[in-house]
Amino acid sequence: MRLNSVIFKLGATILFLQLIILIPLGYIILQLLLNYSINQTETQLVKMSEKFASQVEQIDKPENLQLLDHLTDMTETSAVILDSNGKIIFETNWHDNITNEILTGKEMELIHASETVIKDYTFNGASYLKVAQPITDEEGNKASVVLFSSFGLISNSIHNIIVLVILASLGAVVLAIGFTIFISKKLGAPLIAMEKAAKQIAEKKDFSLRVHYNANDEIGSLATAINHLSDTLERYQTNRNEFFSNITHELKTPLTYVKGYANAVRHEMYKDEAERNEFLEIIENEADHISSLMDDITDLSKIEEGKIDLNKEWFDFNTLVEESVRRSYFRATDKGLRIQAFTHATSTPFFGDKNKMEQVLTNLVENAVRYTETGEINVHVMEHSSIIKLIVEDTGIGIKEEDIPYLFERFYRVDKSRSRANGGTGLGLAIVKNLVELHEGEIDFHSEWRKGTKVTLTFPKTEESS
Ligand SMILES: Nc1ncnc2c1ncn2[C@@H]1O[C@H](COP(=O)(O)OP(=O)(O)OP(=O)(O)O)[C@@H](O)[C@H]1O
Ligand SMILES: [Mg+2]
Secondary structure (H helix, E strand, O other): OOOOOHHHHHHHHHHHHHHHHHHHHHHHHHHHHHHHHHHHHHHHHHHHHHHHHHHOOOOOOHHHHHHHHHHHHHHOOEEEEEOOOOOEEEEEOOOOOOOOOOOOHHHHHHHHOOOOEEEEEEEOOEEEEEEEEEEEOOOOOEEEEEEEEEHHHHHHHHHHHHHHHHHHHHHHHHHHHHHHHHHHHHHHHHHHHHHHHHHHHHHHOOOOOOOOOOOOOHHHHHHHHHHHHHHHHHHHHHHHHHHHHHHHHHHHHHHHHHHHHHHHHHOOOOOOHHHHHHHHHHHHHHHHHHHHHHHHHHHHHHHHOOOOOOOEEEEEHHHHHHHHHHHHHHHHHHOOOEEEEEOOOOOOEEEEEHHHHHHHHHHHHHHHHHOOOOOEEEEEEEEOOOEEEEEEEEOOOOOOHHHHHHOOOOOOOOOHHHHHHOOOOOOHHHHHHHHHHHOOOEEEEEEEOOOEEEEEEEEEOOOOOO
8 A cells, every 4th residue: 555545545534533532632531530439438448447446446456456457358358557656556468567656646646636647658668558547545545446448450451452542542553544545445445446548538538437326416427427427538539530530531532523523634534625514513513622621610519519609699580481482592593492581570679690590591502402302492481489480391302210310410422423423522511400409409300211301400599599
């Protein structure tokens, strides 16, 4: 595990928190226990000494001394009986003969005043709690019984508790380390796998790579986001490759024509002046085709990259439709087709980019003319309470149902040779779809093979267009 890894930081934080909680908590618990044991011992000594003092009338009576001997044995305490001058007349349960002054002058005064003395006492380097209780002997003198409890006994139990607390803390630390290792395996492994995957995606451009981690948490969301990113990049790469191969193909055909006919003109391979002009016209048409292909590609890539700025303004949709029908009029009538615009109202105000909407209309009307051999083309504009509808209907060759879902893809043409013969590259509907969506509109493409096609655009009448 690296020192700067998230898991290590998490583990260190857990340990640190544990320590800052455990150390003061341990200290407080010890103090409480210490106070409690001292209090307990003190109470016990006071009670014992009181009881003994109340039962004793003659201090050197052997039964009394035996009783005291017995009591101190049982309670692991030591005792001394002093006469009224403070002289030891009996001592029990001491390992060494006691030589220290048992009660100070001041303490003797307290005894003479019938008061209990509670004090710390040191003998042979050991600390004791000392409780002295006055005893009134048969002559009315104030002797005393003094009980001692060793602090060593108290600290022994405290020591045991300290050992327990330390063991519990060590257990908690071991648990924390175990938990950290567990978490590092559980969280670290997928994170490292994701890091590797992201590096591979970025450095080796391997967009087919996916991260396998299915959990409903933040790491799961990260994995989904990485997979989504690779999906997008993979699609982008495939699109780009397809786009380049399509574009090379689309350019090659007209360029072959241009080269071939230019060569024919240069080597005077024509019969007469009329044929020479025909060759030159082909060259001109192919050059136009390349130029319109370039325009379409530029438009499409601008739209797809979101770099297009709509220049929205109020205009009359009817006029735009009528103009675009008029522009296609001669091409339609040349093919023997009837073309008509039905505008149903004197004007249909529309708020949008006029040039882009003109491009949409031109593409749809041109398709209708291009892919219709007999019959008619009708364009309707209809205004309802909240929508504006545009319908371009023809009685042309139609499209088979299975082809309809692909029509809006770049370079898709149902009949490539027919479309190319008509000058099409398969970009028109892709541009239309993008421009309509930029105007919050929807497209409905309805077609029947050999019967005709009906394209319906629906635009919402927004605040501005109402
Ligand atoms: N009204 C229609 N009737 C029949 N087929 C159509 C019609 N409109 C489009 N299509 C089919 O859909 C295909 C895609 O149309 P799209 O307008 O995108 O491309 P295109 O007309 O071939 O080329 P261009 O980029 O010049 O418009 C066409 O090639 C044609 O096969
Ligand atoms: Mg077209």
